[in-house]
Amino acid sequence: MLKVQIQNLHKHFGSNEVLRGMDLDVEEGEVICLIGPSGSGKSTFLRCINSLEQPTDGMVVVDGKVITDKHADLDRIRENIGMVFQQFNLFPHLTVLRNITMAPMQCKKLKRADAEQRAHELLATVGLSEKWDCYPSSLSGGQQQRVAIARALAMDPALMLFDEPTSALDPEVVGDVLAVMRKLAKAGMTMIIVTHEMGFAREVADRVVFIDDGVIVEQGLPSQVFGAPQHERTRAFLEKVL
């Protein structure tokens, strides 16, 4: 079943054409890694999928809902799309537990006890059970990012978006976050991941998509894209990063 359908996606910032017609279909349970040079439009593409950026043109369908529809109920659709940011963006004035229970209680009207029970389960999944009562400022970057993943999962999303989730982390904690993501992928979560961790992409991705200058240049199995890139631009990029 198709989880995500993106057709002819365009995004301009003023006269700056950042996305220039992108198409992507994602199957249920598929893990997609987006790679590409800085400024190529990876973040913008991801942010168009949950409408944090309003696409200039094109269609985005997530889990059967047309998010680019003028009358779309964006809040309801976004509940179904988890997003993890490079800078974590935890709520600093709330404890770890409240960070996780806030949206389910606010949007899904979950009872506090139910929301908290689910939060504790998710904290166990990301390996941070004992941190439930801490404030984000007392956690390391890797721990904060794992809480952010738990927070997104608390809404039971059908799709998870990750925008360079490990780029702001110290090297020694990158592994903890990647381990959580690997676990999610194994559990069958549909994921679109922007990453510079080529080793991780090669290992976890079902499909690697190379973006340059606002278009999808090349996509395929990790072994194809990394092993035998078809396009000159892909080769040039991979030579620089590998």
Add this chain to the structure above:
Amino acid sequence: MSFFELLQESLPLFLQGMLLTLQLSVISLIIAMFIGLGSCLMNISKIKVLHWIAMCYINIIRGTPLLVQTFFIYFGVTKAFGLSMTALTAGIVALSLNAGAYLSEIFRGGIEAIPRGQTEAARSLGMSHGAALIKIILPQALRIVIPSVVNQCIITIKDTSIISVIGLAELTMVGSQIIARTFRSFEIWIIVGVFYFVIIYVLSKLSKLVEKRLSLAQGADTKFA
């Protein structure tokens, strides 16, 4: 008459004056908080008309003296619309409108200081614009602005002395009245000053306590701000 006899004799009047000053300050500041928050939300609203109304209000208040605003409300507005208004009501209206405009700008500064990522995280979880504002942005913004809000409270408490011009017997007015009777202006203005000083000193101490409480409420080693 010695200083202490003077003090003893005028103390009841001063206490009455202080009571009025406190009444004027507290009521005006409470109303001003609501006006400030309301006009701030209007100001940052995407609805152009609301933004425009808030901008007009803020600019008019900031561009004119409180004395003129007070006269305008007590004499001008009442006359033009045939209203009757006590000096106390007029004083409260003038002070709340005045402080409200400054608080509005303070609140806006606080809200704008919260990183965009906070709103984006909240919205990406499915929270509405309003829920993100109330649950995520405002609680953080209010913490940041406490020192500036306290500062505005202090300014407004001192501004109550201007309200004496419309005949309200608050502290400053009481002072002038006693001087008119006793000609002891040196001592009396010192006493008046001490009263204001004590009120403001107590407020400052209280606010420090509140700030401490709030910072404790999110871990002693808070890095956030």
